[in-house]
Amino acid sequence: MKLLITRPLPAAVIDAARTEFDVTVRNNDLPLSNDELRSALRDFDAVLPTLGDAFSADVFADVPTARCRILANFGVGYNHIDTVAAAKAGVVVTNTPGAVTDATADIALTLLLMSARRAAEGDRLVRSGQWTGWTPTQMLGLHATGKSVGIVGMGRIGQAIAKRCHFGFDMAVHYFNRSEKDLPFPATRHWELRDLAARVDILVVALPGGGNTRHLIGAEVFGAMPPHAHFINIARGEIVDEGALVQALKSGEIAGAGLDVYEHEPDVPDALRALDNVTLLPHLGTAALEVRTGMGLMSVANLVAFKRKEPLPNAV
Secondary structure, eight states: OEEEEOSOOOHHHHHHHHTTSEEEEOOOSSOOOHHHHHHHHHHOSEEEOBTTOOBOHHHHHHOTTOSOOEEEOBSSOOTTBOHHHHHHTTOEEEOOTTTTHHHHHHHHHHHHHHHHTTHHHHHHHHHHTOOOOOOTTTTOOOOOTTOEEEEEOOSHHHHHHHHIIIIIHOOEEEEEOSSOOOOSSOEEEOSSHHHHHHHOSEEEEOOOOSTTTTTOBSHHHHHHSOTTOEEEEOSOGGGBOHHHHHHHHHHTSSSEEEESOOTBTTBOOHHHHTOTTEEEOSSOTTOSHHHHHHHHHHHHHHHHHHHTTOOOTTBO
């Protein structure tokens, strides 16, 4: 089977794939172009795509007799793939849940603490040479220990974030989710997102992207948050109305934000970059060698199972 890997991946992943497949590795870190998307379906039996490789309904429609039978996505989020169109075309889609959970939760806590304690702002102050020394009232932030956290989306990643907040920082956990969760720590479920936002000191988004969640977090949610509260997004950028977030940060409606993802990634609005009360990371959620290797090996495992006609470990 001919396999296309759409981005350079850790060597261990490439080596594992080559033991089972005739592998082509695309030596380019940008998403597949429109022409490349179509040739991927035409010219390969299997594709290992990732974030930004937009296999839309139009792409599938343009290749009605696709050679490709499986898209083994590198990553847990797969909103860049139209799974309905893929299924109609007879193309299986898999992803890599589990491999990303702890790393993504760690980044959420990194952003939570950086935003609450104004760490990025402090770093900029020191680097600028304008720091004049310690004073009792300098850069006072939010003390995170003992506060309340709201988790929007209590799946694997949401639960991992909540666990760290509860056991590590003695936070009261609140959450918004389609269903009640049986959790190994106290947590209060809220039926209304605005009610959750109004009750917590820190609001964290941990939802999958896609049409159902686009702009779920907007002006109404930010308006409900207390003015001392912080907003954290480690999920998908399009879940948040970025314009509304900028306005909430500018006006002091909320105290700060920590973002690892953006609505039109990699484009980040000038208005957002200009603000001191927001911490901006370049989508570092799973950026650790062992994590990215684990994700890649999980993708390869999905491909091998497909090749051998075995049950797929992570079909979506």
